[in-house]
Amino acid sequence: MINTTAWNRIRYGLYAPIYDLVADRVFRRARQLALDAVDWQPGMRVLLVGAGTGLDLPWLPRDIEVHATDLSPRMVRRMQARAERLGLDAQCRVMNAEALAYPDAHFDVVIMHLILAVMPHPERGLAEAKRVLRPGGQLCVMDKFQCDERPAGPLRRLLNVATSAVATDITRQARPLLEGGGFAIVLDRPVMLGSLFRALLAHPTEADARTAGSAQ
Ligand SMILES: C[S@@+](CC[C@H](N)C(=O)[O-])C[C@H]1O[C@@H](n2cnc3c(N)ncnc32)[C@H](O)[C@@H]1O
DSSP: OOOOHHHHHHHHHHHGGGHHHHHHHHHHHHHHHHHHTSOOOTTOEEEESSOTTTTTGGGSOSSSEEEEEESOHHHHHHHHHHHHHHTOOOEEEEOOTTSOOSOTTOEEEEEEESOTTTSSOHHHHHHHHHHHEEEEEEEEEEEEOBOSSSOOOHHHHHHHHHHHHHTOOSOOBHHHHHHHTTEEEEEEEEEETTTTEEEEEEEEOHHHHHHHHHTO
16 A cells, blocks of 8 residues: 555655645635634644645634644645744644654644545544643544445545545545544534535543543
């Protein structure tokens, strides 16, 4: 299988110069709807995981502390430049979503837009998101998902061999992924192309929140 983290680093480095042409206008409304679902409070510490060129940055409140990460150094350079253009004091760092260099329970909000369907092991990204979220913190997801009621059929799985190599996995199911990762979904709404793209808001489940709290 060609969908590996090493391949993602290479291909997103290649996509970086044209990424905004493809993903800015197309996903603007979807990302705004997803971010609107977050209960924003002044001073919140917020982490964007797999933030790409930083297309979420313009739509974030200004009175929060922003940390934004991505696997690809070329993506991070563009993200940093966008933050500077916007006058944002965002900390932009190259980082693998599977190994976040932040302490436990450090963030109020973690944003994962268009990354869970790209990572070869999304459950590892969610485990890290859960670890760095404080108890009661908010996970904001926007991505494309197979419906939760039934797994992808043979045709979709065949197509997925190609799409996951050059773009994204199209067989992942949001609820099994998030609930299996210890999150309780509080909002789940279609945001683009019928219900292919969905925005979800979730919290670490209570047991997980207690674990994170006691790890301090
Ligand atoms: C489809 S883009 C989405 C970018 C951005 N979140 C957005 O909404 O426009 C996927 C991004 O995930 C990044 N990525 C892929 N695997 C990653 C990983 N393991 N850790 C961190 N970033 C990753 C890629 O470099 C790319 O920038």
